[in-house]
Amino acid sequence: MGLLLGCIADDFTGATDLANNLVRAGMRVVQTIGLPDAPIPDDCNAVVIALKSRTIAPEQAVKQSLAALQWLQEQGAQQMYFKYCSTFDSTAQGNIGPVTEALMQAMGCDFTIATPAFPDNQRTVFKGHLFVGDQLLSDSGMKNHPLTPMTDANLVHVLQAQCQRQVGLIDYRCVAKGVHAIADRITELKSQGISIAVVDALSNDDLLRLGPALADMPLVTAGSGVAIGLPSNWGIQPAADSAKLPAARGQQAIISGSCSLATQGQVAHFVAQGGAAYQLDPLAWPSDTPPADIATQVVNWATAHMASSPVLVYSTADAEQVKSVQAQRGTQHAGEHTEQVLALVAQGLVQHGVSQLVVAGGETSGACVQALGISQLTIGAQIDPGVPWCYAPSRFAPSGGLHITLKSGNFGSADFFTKAFQFLHQAAHP
Ligand code: ADP
Numbered sequence: 203m204g205l206l207l208g209c210i211a212d213d214f215t216g217a218t219d220l221a222n223n224l225v226r227a228g229m230r231v232v233q234t235i236g237l238p239d240a241p242i243p244d245d246c247n248a249v250v251i252a253l254k255s256r257t258i259a260p261e262q263a264v265k266q267s268l269a270a271l272q273w274l275q276e277q278g279a280q281q282m283y284f285k286y287c288s289t290f291d292s293t294a295q296g297n298i299g300p301v302t303e304a305l306m307q308a309m310g311c312d313f314t315i316a317t318p319a320f321p322d323n324q325r326t327v328f329k330g331h332l333f334v335g336d337q338l339l340s341d342s343g344m345k346n347h348p349l350t351p352m353t354d355a356n357l358v359h360v361l362q363a364q365c366q367r368q369v370g371l372i373d374y375r376c377v378a379k380g381v382h383a384i385a386d387r388i389t390e391l392k393s394q395g396i397s398i399a400v401v402d403a404l405s406n407d408d409l410l411r412l413g414p415a416l417a418d419m420p421l422v423t424a425g426s427g428v429a430i431g432l433p434s435n436w437g438i439q440p441a442a443d444s445a446k447l448p449a450a451r452g453q454q455a456i457i458s459g460s461c462s463l464a465t466q467g468q469v470a471h472f473v474a475q476g477g478a479a480y481q482l483d484p485l486a487w488p489s490d491t492p493p494a495d496i497a498t499q500v501v502n503w504a505t506a507h508m509a510s511s512p513v514l515v516y517s518t519a520d521a522e523q524v525k526s527v528q529a530q531r532g533t534q535h536a537g538e539h540t541e542q543v544l545a546l547v548a549q550g551l552v553q554h555g556v557s558q559l560v561v562a563g564g565e566t567s568g569a570c571v572q573a574l575g576i577s578q579l580t581i582g583a584q585i586d587p588g589v590p591w592c593y594a595p596s597r598f599a600p601s602g603g604l605h606i607t608l609k610s611g612n613f614g615s616a617d618f619f620t621k622a623f624q625f626l627h628q629a630a631h632p
Contacts, residue, residue, distance in 0.1 A: 206436050207248035208279030210270045210305075212263070212286050212297065215564050215610045217252035220285045220426040221581040222590045224248050227433040228440045233579045233592070235571060237273055240578060240595075247438065249274065255301070256291055257349045263297035264304040271305055281420060281432070282309065288318045288325040288425035289339060290332055290357060291350040292364065299364025302398065302423050306367070311420045313392055315372070315412075316361055319403035320427035322587070327402045330358040330371045357400045370396035377401065377408045384415035398423075406430060445583035447593040450605045450626045452557030454512035455504065456619050459544045459566030461517075461524050462611030468562065469518045472619040478507040479514040484527045484540050493539060497546035504547070505554050512623055515547050518562070541566055545573035549598050557604040560622050567608035574598055579606070585625050586614045 207224070211217035214235070221231045229247040242249055251270045255263035267284070274282060284305055292298045298316070306314060319327045324335045334342035338355040345353055354360050362369040370391045376383050391399055403409050406427075413431020416422055422432070433439075456472070458465055473479050480503050487496055504513045517540045519527070527536045548559065548570040561567045571594075579592040585607060595603045607622055615621065 203247060203436065205242070205246065205249060205277045205279045207281050207283055207432065208271075208274030208277065209248060209250040209283040209285055210267050210274070211250055211252050212256040212301070213254055214252045214568060215608070216285055216287055216426070217250045218581070218590065218608060219588050220283070220429055221248075221250045222584055222588060223426045223429040224250075224433065225445050225581045225590065226440060226584065227430050228438040228444050229433050230444050231581045233581060235577050237269060238578065242277070242578070243580070247433070247436075249277070249279070250285070255297060256287070257293060258297070260296040260300040263301050267301045268304055268308055271308055281422065283429070283432075284421065284423040285426060286318065286423070288320040288323055288427065289334060289342070289344050289352060290318045290360065291344070291347070291352065292360070293350055294363070296364045298423070299361055303365055303367060305421055306397070309420050313388060313397050313399075314419060314421045314423055315399050315401045315416065316357070316369075316423045317401040317403055317428060318357075318425035319401070319409065320425045321403065321405050321409070322427070325425065325427070326404050327357065327400065328404060329373055329402065330400045331355045332357055361398065361400065365398060367398055368394075368396040369398045369400065370394070372399045372401045374402035374404055374408070377403060377411055380411050381414045384412065388415075403427065445581070445590070445629070447580060447582040447591060447605065447629070448603070450558050452601070452604070453508045453555050454558040454623050455508060455551045455556045456512060456514040456516075456560040456562070457544050457548050457566065457570060458514065458516035458518045458562035459540055460563030460609075460611040461519055461521070464612045464614060465518050465562045466520060467616045468614060468618045469514065469516050471616045472514050475620065477512065477514055477619070479516065480504065482515060482517040482540070482543065484517060484536055485530060489531050489535065489539070493542035493546055496543045497550055500543070500547045501550035501554065504551055508551075508556065512619070514619060515544065517544065537565070541569040545569035549573045552596060552598045552604055553600070555600065557599055557601060558623060558626060559604055559606045560609065560619060561606065562609045562611070564610045567610070571608070574604075576606070583625070583629050585622050586618060589613050591622070591626050591629070
């Protein structure tokens with residue numbers, strides 16, 4: 203079938219979120235970290251290129267996105283998808299508007315949509331206004347976000363302020379009427395000189411009605427929700443096969459650098475079940491201890507314990523402990539030093555035969571993926587909402603690759619660290 207959908211995501215975990223939705227809708231998907239440096243598998247229907255362009259300067263975000271577009275065009279992708287956050291995270295200058303316009307310009311595209319709606323995750327758009335659960339975006343916690351505070355829930359306004367082109371609205375009444383009404387509305391908006399439309403969506407049904415109306419649109423811009431309605435435009439239906447990964451072998455480990463509440467609960471649960479666990483206390487070593495020295499000691503401990511059951515290495519701590527570490531070591535130093543130690547532990551464990559790895563924490567995941575030299579992930583089945591198993595080639599793995607799942611802080615049930623491995627085993631032997 204060749205490459206159907208080419209996706210450009212403005213951050214790493216957002217890319218996984220999109221890839222996960224596409225796989226659930228039946229596509230075979232590969233996620234790459236930055237611009238791909240290796241060929242993608244022949245059977246892959248969609249590529250999601252993960253950039254880190256959400257909060258960088260707009261010119262940089264545009265440059266990186268255009269490079270990604272060019273690569274996807276060269277691979278023959280039939281439709282492009284610019285993915286941003288379901289809370290429309292952007293700075294006052296962008297980057298959603300500038301990147302959208304640059305992609306439209308480069309593709310010679312005269313109309314696109316913009317909707318972060320993701321009803322499964324409580325993100326809905328009504329009359330152009332974004333709701334987070336029951337609250338308007340501007341009343342939600344997003345108003346205090348350190349990098350991208352969102353103080354206006356009216357997305358037509360927010361996007362218009364970032365764009366030269368005119369922004370309009372396709373409202374919920376039109377979406378409810380389905381594909382023909384949406385097509386008529388697009389024609390009407392175009393005749394008014396509008397070239398970007400925010401689209402209301404209150405439910406998955408709305409997104410599924412929207413899908414067919416986008417079949418001939420060269421560029422779609424959205425959160426991950428719109429993805430559920432696109433694969434059927436190519437006759438693709440949900441199928442267990444799309445999430446198929448190689449059979450899992452080798453030893454099992456969990457690396458946790460997340461200090462989020464959900465992760466604290468998962469660590470406590472694993473320890474309470476009698477799992478082998480190593481607590482990495484950042485204050486246990488002098489601050490100038492090379493991360494590699496600490497990692498060697500941890501890997502030695504782990505290799506003695508991991509023969510028959512998963513091992514957990516965690517720096518996860520509660521807010522009070524984290525504050526105390528940050529007060530003594532500085533917030534940035536504490537964070538980066540811990541990430542480096544955990545990333546080298548991940549690398550050492552994989553070299554020693556771990557090939558089923560759970561990583562908890564967004565930043566921690568980024569550091570581990572980098573230390574493992576991973577540039578491409580094939581997306582498998584979802585363990586918990588938004589958290590799929592993946593398979594990634596890595597030069598550190600004796601077998602050439604490993605199964606890895608990257609869990610961002612607040613995701614996953616309390617028993618995630620044990621459930622994840624059982625799930626992988628069941629997926630291989632249904
Ligand atoms: P989350 O997804 O939960 O936000 P991240 O990995 O993105 O998790 O962020 C956690 C940050 O906290 C990382 O920079 C990590 O190195 C740092 N960290 C982890 N453990 C500790 C600790 N005990 N004290 C201080 N900082 C820590």
